[in-house]
Amino acid sequence: xxxxxxxxxxxxxxxxxxxxxxxxxxxxxxxxxxxxxxxxxxxxxxxxxxxxxxxxxxxxxxxxxxxxxxxxxxxxxxxxxxxxxxxxxxxxxxxxxxxxxxxxxxxxxxxxxxxxxxxxxxxxxxxxxxxxxxxxxxxxxxxxxxxxxxxxxxxxxxxxxxxxxxxxxxxxxxxxxxxxxxxxxxxxxxxxxxxxxxxxxxxxxxxxxxxxxxxxxxxxxxxxxxxxxxxxxxxxxxxxxxxxxxxxxxxxxxxxxxxxxxxxxxxxxxxxxxxxxxxxxxxxxxxxxxxxxxxxxxxxxxxxxxxxxxxxxxxxxxxxxxxxxxxxxxxxxxxxxxxxxxxxxxxxxxxxxxxxxxxxxxxxxxxxxxxxxxxxxxxxxxxxxxxxxxxxxxxxxxxxxxxxxxxxxxxxxxxxxxxxxxxxxxxxxxxxxxxxxxxxxxxxxxxxxxxxxxxxxxxxxxxxxxxxxxxxxxxxxxxxxxxxxxxxxxxxxxxxxxxxxxxxxxxxxxxxxxxxxxxxxxxxxxxxxxxxxxxxxxxxxxxxxxxxxxxxxxxxxxxxxxxxxxxxxxxxxxxxxxxxxxxxxxxxxxxxxxxxxxxxxxxxxxxxxxxxxxxxxxxxxxxxxxxxxxxxxxxxxxxxxx
Ligand code: AHR
Numbered sequence: 280x281x282x283x284x285x286x287x288x289x290x291x292x293x294x295x296x297x298x299x300x301x302x303x304x305x306x307x308x309x310x311x312x313x314x315x316x317x318x319x320x321x322x323x324x325x326x327x328x329x330x331x332x333x334x335x336x337x338x339x340x341x342x343x344x345x346x347x348x349x350x351x352x353x354x355x356x357x358x359x360x361x362x363x364x365x366x367x368x369x370x371x372x373x374x375x376x377x378x379x380x381x382x383x384x385x386x387x388x389x390x391x392x393x394x395x396x397x398x399x400x401x402x403x404x405x406x407x408x409x410x411x412x413x414x415x416x417x418x419x420x421x422x423x424x425x426x427x428x429x430x431x432x433x434x435x436x437x438x439x440x441x442x443x444x445x446x447x448x449x450x451x452x453x454x455x456x457x458x459x460x461x462x463x464x465x466x467x468x469x470x471x472x473x474x475x476x477x478x479x480x481x482x483x484x485x486x487x488x489x490x491x492x493x494x495x496x497x498x499x500x501x502x503x504x505x506x507x508x509x510x511x512x513x514x515x516x517x518x519x520x521x522x523x524x525x526x527x528x529x530x531x532x533x534x535x536x537x538x539x540x541x542x543x544x545x546x547x548x549x550x551x552x553x554x555x556x557x558x559x560x561x562x563x564x565x566x567x568x569x570x571x572x573x574x575x576x577x578x579x580x581x582x583x584x585x586x587x588x589x590x591x592x593x594x595x596x597x598x599x600x601x602x603x604x605x606x607x608x609x610x611x612x613x614x615x616x617x618x619x620x621x622x623x624x625x626x627x628x629x630x631x632x633x634x635x636x637x638x639x640x641x642x643x644x645x646x647x648x649x650x651x652x653x654x655x656x657x658x659x660x661x662x663x664x665x666x667x668x669x670x671x672x673x674x675x676x677x678x679x680x681x682x683x684x685x686x687x688x689x690x691x692x693x694x695x696x697x698x699x700x701x702x703x704x705x706x707x708x709x710x711x712x713x714x715x716x717x718x719x720x721x722x723x724x725x726x727x728x729x730x731x732x733x734x735x736x737x738x739x740x741x742x743x744x745x746x747x748x749x750x751x752x753x754x755x756x757x758x759x760x761x762x763x764x765x766x767x768x769x770x771x772x773x774x775x776x777x778x779x780x781x782x783x784x785x786x787x788x789x790x791x792x793x794x795x796x797x798x799x800x801x802x803x804x805x806x807x808x809x810x811x812x813x814x815x816x817x818x819x820x821x822x823x824x825x826x827x828x829x830x831x832x833x834x835x836x837x838x839x840x841x842x843x844x845x846x847x848x849x850x851x852x853x854x855x856x857x858x859x860x861x862x863x864x865x866x867x868x869x870x871x872x873x874x875x876x877x878x879x880x881x882x883x884x885x886x887x888x889x890x891x892x893x894x895x896x897x898x899x900x901x902x903x904x905x906x907x908x909x910x911x912x913x914x915x916x917x918x919x920x921x
Contacts, residue, residue, distance in 0.1 A: 289813030292762025302517030344375025578644030
């Protein structure tokens, strides 16, 4: 049999190796991780996002039992310049009520006995069409509104009432206790007062967000990300970072502060970003799951694939705008790390987080072509960060996966500027991952460190098969073995909503009711939960074809061994553990094994194959010493001295 000998004491590797990549693609944010249940809450959807959309998309006027009235859009007295449109409900005859209904993102999922938080901004209006229409004054009578959850056939599922007075925008909040369950319900805001009322930022959240956060995240999705034990979270992308043309670059300042003051914008993936999940929420989520934030800012150039430039490629910010842009990035560091007494630290503190977030990593650019426009701007930003924010480690980029096999062109700027870390991306077939599972073994250690920021094995029909998951696992053993040079890695993309999936494969599929982890998810989870900070030597003698790594988790003193067998025959193994840093008594063993074509169900409707997930067992050390690595398997052993 093959003999595997594990030897201590081990050499240091990155303790931030395995993390996650979050991008708002496939409705991952609005309609996904961000728990807001109302779609187009601020009446700012536009035909720029989708030609069949407008500011009233996803809203419907409802008139009950003889009610007469209508809805209009207005721009005259916006809540904030970043949030221009609002709706005006004009009620001529109350009857059983006149209002607005919203069916959320593919229905509002309502669960009996759950509480929902309602909030909106309202301003009663006096309607006099002889004098130019809509006036707000203190004589306007109070306006009564009902917020209701109801089934599509009108069956009530819970409600609460409000009375709005005054002549200014006012934030109104309340709660609805759901009386019944309906996965496909809708929200109705019904006026019971004749006259007008201006409405904006009409919002509905389940109260059981992740960690109970206000303006929070959908609990099951956030838990599935936390379950990966990521050491970092990269956000907000991806191509979303550099955007569809310069005006569409993701600017962090537009995404912080009260939600009604944030600047929503079109998403490069063809829909709307409310930015309700903005920089504050990303940083808070990182803190909640014990991961380091790894934000990526645009390198002052747009995506080379921007439709905006008519295929002409990258656009660069004009040079005269660069000083202000660089200041914006420096301000981000102050917002994250500065004391509450600093200008931007005060903005963070006002949002409820006086303590600094402790930002260490900052990505500049995403997969940009390394053109002269890019190089010039990247160099200016990099230089400013080195001088003004020495606590920050800059992550640069080496562009998209090269068409040939030569990465050197992409690495040119990294070599010249000695960028601390650079971001490499690969979306390749499973065979590529196996063939390149030695890529970093002979890597020049004097160059930049590597962040494998996006990778996924693309199998036939872009299915998330066990074959693809094992190819990634094999590759990840080399990332561990080379954890002195590869310091971070993240699978991409992370989330995809059924019915809105623009890119395959993804790590986790979901709908409004449930989360469907792929087999690849379990590979990431096993590596994330069993990461180490020291690499142990591993001798393999006899038959090979296996991919292996051994690490020590100094915090627990436990040694972890990972064995990937992508072949179609099993391997008998003898483990020589005599030289472990501390003697082991037993091992916890996880095995992920099956048909290489196996996939996990990605929706409730799919004729459900059984879910393939790791099997867990505990073994006495004598048994673990004689092990079989089954055909098509990943085995993870965690040795404990107790
Ligand atoms: O992960 C999907 C996309 O792939 C990312 O947005 C981009 O960086 C890459 O091309």
